[in-house]
Amino acid sequence: MRKITILSGLLATLSIAAQATVLNGGFEQWTGNQPDSWSLIDSGITLSQSGNTKLSGSSAAAISVNTTDQANTDFRQLVSVTAGQTYNFSTAVYHTEGNVRARLYVNGYQGYSNEQLTGQWQTLSYSYTAASSGNIEIGLRFYDVSGFDGAELVYVDQFEPATTQAPPPTGCANTSADFELNTDNYGAETSWQLVANVSGTVYSGDGYAASSSYTEQWCLADGDYTFTIFDSYGDGICCSYGNGSYSLTLGGQPVFSGGAFASQQSHSFTLGSTGGGGDLGSYYADAAGLTGYNLKTALHNIIKTHTAQGYSAIWGFYNVYELDNYYENDGSILDIYSEKPSASDSYVYAAGSDQCGSYNSEADCYNREHSFPRSWFGGAIEPMNSDIHHIFATDGYVNAKRGSYPFGEVGSASFTSTNGSKLGNAAAGTGYSGVVFEPIDEFKGDVARAYFYMATRYQHQLANWQNNSSEANAALNGSTTQVFESWLLQLLKQWHQQDPVSQKERDRNDAAYQYQGNRNPFIDHPQFVSAIWGN
Known part of the structure; x- marks a missing residue:
């Protein structure tokens, strides 16, 4: 087990910024033929749970389009957004005949699917920056095209958002750090926060899409920081359901990285004259701030006592x-x-x-x-x-x-x-x-x-x-x-x-x-x- 440092009370007082959770975006929970949490289902479409054609999890939504009146084909729910935050909404669709288009709706109508790509999953996505805090509608609308025979089946799965922080100001006067996150097959389970010991949460993220890559650049003042990543299901982001990972680098030098953990993993590091940087935690605490052969000796003293198990073991x-x-x-x-x-x-x-x-x-x-x-x-x-x-x-x-x-x-x-x-x-x-x-x-x-x-x-x-x-x-x-x-x-x-x-x-x-x-x-x-x- 990795020895880590978690700030006292961190889990109890956790408050992740930029909530934009799409409820039941994987279409796993159903009541009859209605997916839970989807509040607007128009009369021109009917839904059922598909356990065969799905992108991930145990099921997807099978949506049957039965009308040429596009105003009666909406499928939506409300999500909460925070002013100034950017949300990368996405969903996967699967066309069966190719005579109906799906159009992404994120507080307005966005891009269309390619209806000619039948028998395969494709992704619709849109990056939305909230002008004000509140609720917006997200979902899909369906449009018939030439050849539509009055009924067509479209599968939908993994309707998810992801939050990103605004980039640091041009010409960051402090330390510029590069954060990278690669999600597993259940990106919506992942969230994280970076906490400065003096000022509290400075960066955070949640609601990510599955099997996707995200990069951010942080501008960090000197001081002590703790980064904590969470997985709501408790199986980390690698390696049972995809090969997720995360890392932070400073000037091209790795600070920390990981992917295999349970419910959470924390890394502590220091910037500035008070320390040498790097994820130290309790195991390496005696090496904090050291360099050169002094660091080597400190590490020697940390690892020099181990229990030899014998060659045959x-x-x-x-x-x-x-x-x-x-x-x-x-x-x-x-x-x-x-x-x-x-x-x-x-x-x-x-x-x-x-x-x-x-x-x-x-x-x-x-x-x-x-x-x-x-x-x-x-x-x-x-x-x-x-x-x-x-x-x-x-x-x-x-x-x-x-x-x-x-x-x-x-x-x-x-x-x-x-x-x-x-x-x-x-x-x-x-x-x-x-x-x-x-x-x-x-x-x-x-x-x-x-x-x-x-x-x-x-x-x-x-x-x-x-x-x-x-x-x-x-x-x-x-x-x-x-x-x-x-x-x-x-x-x-x-x-x-x-x-x-x-x-x-x-x-x-x-x-x-x-x-x-x-x-x-x-x-x-x-x-x-x-x-x-x-x-």
């Missing part, structure tokens, strides 16, 4: 938490040396039954890959030998090919796995000429952040590791500060930037915290890398 962790719920989503073992993110894997492993054992070639079995080779820290020594933050499931044969070589960029490959991971001599111009192993781009950031974790978690020990092997000597510089040779440090920082933190990493970090009691700070707060080692 890793199999059990894999059976539950090292599964492919992100690519093929088939529940097989997620092997970073065989996974093909955009294609079908050449082979898959069943959790438990396909673990190594012996192997003679790729696709025989999976085992436990120390991304930070154990020969570098002296062998099967705890807690390093079972620290799940750097031990990934991989094909046994490919793992053996990798051996204890450093990660790097391969110039000429002597071996390539089925997903494109390579072993070979380092590419020219990388600052190293020995043999290296290069994972595919999808997982380069993963292993880089595992290395930054190791450099921080074990900073009190690793000065003695450099001479444990020739490969360790090639990768480590014998210090407790920089830790890595300059060629490798630059490469790891590059991989960290090019392959940002994924939802898979966040979920695995949460699982590791439950499993052994500490977290990888560089997954929670990617900005810590540049704050310690520079850009």
Whole structure:
């Protein structure tokens, strides 16, 4: 479970601005043949609940148009709006014959559907800025066109609004921040607010459309802030019903991000001279305001005590938490040396039954890959030998090919796995000429952040590791500060930037915290890398 900071009384006193909730916009609640909360249904249309043709949820509205008198085909309800707020209303329609148009109504008549697009869903949308606070009508009107035979069926689903804040003033004199929200299949369940500890709520949003993307630019004065996102159903916005996410960046540097939570998730950060920025929360509170190697030491003190579960227990962790719920989503073992993110894997492993054992070639079995080779820290020594933050499931044969070589960029490959991971001599111009192993781009950031974790978690020990092997000597510089040779440090920082933190990493970090009691700070707060080692 992620440790978070929630302001005292925040949930009890929550007041979200810009309410414009379309009631029963997913057409899930019905009384007879009438959808609840839709107050105006004209005599020229009849409605029924459709459980077969629907865009999401369990049902949609099946609207039968039975007249050529368009004044008798309105379908509406009242919603409340706030002066100065912008609302992105949208709905999905599905034409069956193509002889009737649907027209969006948002305090007036707006755009038409394309009636020629039959047998498929299309979206009507309109951005409405309220001139005054009060109630407006929203809904649909239907129009017959040439070929109408007196009765046609149109399906409607996901009638939703979304609020956006006005952009910050041109030439923001304070800090400009970029907020991004990607909703899941139930966007209307999502709301959020940004609270300044001194002045209260400064930005907020709710009533979003499903599976949609929103971006805002905030202008923030120096001070302490808490961002809280809510899901009214209690299942977050990722990953059971879509791949929703949210993030905030300052000057291109990530501050916080997420998507997998239950009813709410909070992030606290500070702008200005009182702190160093970034989502800290209670777990990382002792690192607030620090930079450079002072920050690294503070993080070391936070994560240095964890409960080693033993090397054999890793199999059990894999059976539950090292599964492919992100690519093929088939529940097989997620092997970073065989996974093909955009294609079908050449082979898959069943959790438990396909673990190594012996192997003679790729696709025989999976085992436990120390991304930070154990020969570098002296062998099967705890807690390093079972620290799940750097031990990934991989094909046994490919793992053996990798051996204890450093990660790097391969110039000429002597071996390539089925997903494109390579072993070979380092590419020219990388600052190293020995043999290296290069994972595919999808997982380069993963292993880089595992290395930054190791450099921080074990900073009190690793000065003695450099001479444990020739490969360790090639990768480590014998210090407790920089830790890595300059060629490798630059490469790891590059991989960290090019392959940002994924939802898979966040979920695995949460699982590791439950499993052994500490977290990888560089997954929670990617900005810590540049704050310690520079850009």
